[in-house]
Amino acid sequence: MKQILGIAVIALLAGILIFNFAEKNKEQSAADTDKTAVNISKDPDVKGAAIVSPGKSSIEPGQPAPDFELESLDGDTVRLSDFRGKKVFLNFWASWCGPCRIEMPEMQKFYDEHKDEVEIVAVNTEPNVGKARNFIEENGYTYPILLDKDMKVANQYAIFGLPTTYFIGTDGKIQQEKKVGPMTYEFMTETLHSLE
Incomplete structure (x- = not known):
């Protein structure tokens, strides 16, 4: 029983670690996208954006x-x-x-x-x-x-x-x-x- 409980705790900790790592990567990816994504409509409520190549703006x-x-x-x-x-x-x-x-x-x-x-x-x-x-x-x-x-x-x-x-x-x-x-x-x- 102790072995099963120990394996479950290790699996839970590994799951939490993997989840946190994935969330951190997602946040970093979103931050990187925000540097090149522009709301071309100038409407704050509009969904979506266009990707602008560096140095290219309206x-x-x-x-x-x-x-x-x-x-x-x-x-x-x-x-x-x-x-x-x-x-x-x-x-x-x-x-x-x-x-x-x-x-x-x-x-x-x-x-x-x-x-x-x-x-x-x-x-x-x-x-x-x-x-x-x-x-x-x-x-x-x-x-x-x-x-x-x-x-x-x-x-x-x-x-x-x-x-x-x-x-x-x-x-x-x-x-x-x-x-x-x-x-x-x-x-x-x-x-x-x-x-x-």
């Missing part, structure tokens, strides 16, 4: 929006700086992106009503221009569509999810936190009034 409010040059769906060469002096919603999207498809009719309605106050610059991030062109033509979207076939500009703006929108003021600087996920008409109207 452009924060107050920073100048990096200039770039892309071809438009119409074949013109367009620079972001062409819109200097205007408020700009710089939106990254793709035709295969479900949330983008939800957002785009809202953006069109907003653009139809506010194009004198703000420019929507929609940067398509897929390599197949034909898919983007068909999608835009089928749905009748009229705001400027730029083509980022190699995702150079998306990488420049640290885009990790689609759709993502940056809000640029007339001074050429980012003026609000970026929005990851689809925008509603109401959200766009409220954000427009917050830009200078």
Whole structure:
């Protein structure tokens, strides 16, 4: 009986030791992950995060929006700086992106009503221009569509999810936190009034 009791106590102590070791490793792993995990939505209630490679982060409010040059769906060469002096919603999207498809009719309605106050610059991030062109033509979207076939500009703006929108003021600087996920008409109207 003493032998069985002794073996049980040893097994219990070994179990406690293994459990504590596993918990310590889990805590260390979580701490290491927190160094590279970023809540890209800026919403403290959102679940999940994106892993950001070292040195790669989004452009924060107050920073100048990096200039770039892309071809438009119409074949013109367009620079972001062409819109200097205007408020700009710089939106990254793709035709295969479900949330983008939800957002785009809202953006069109907003653009139809506010194009004198703000420019929507929609940067398509897929390599197949034909898919983007068909999608835009089928749905009748009229705001400027730029083509980022190699995702150079998306990488420049640290885009990790689609759709993502940056809000640029007339001074050429980012003026609000970026929005990851689809925008509603109401959200766009409220954000427009917050830009200078």
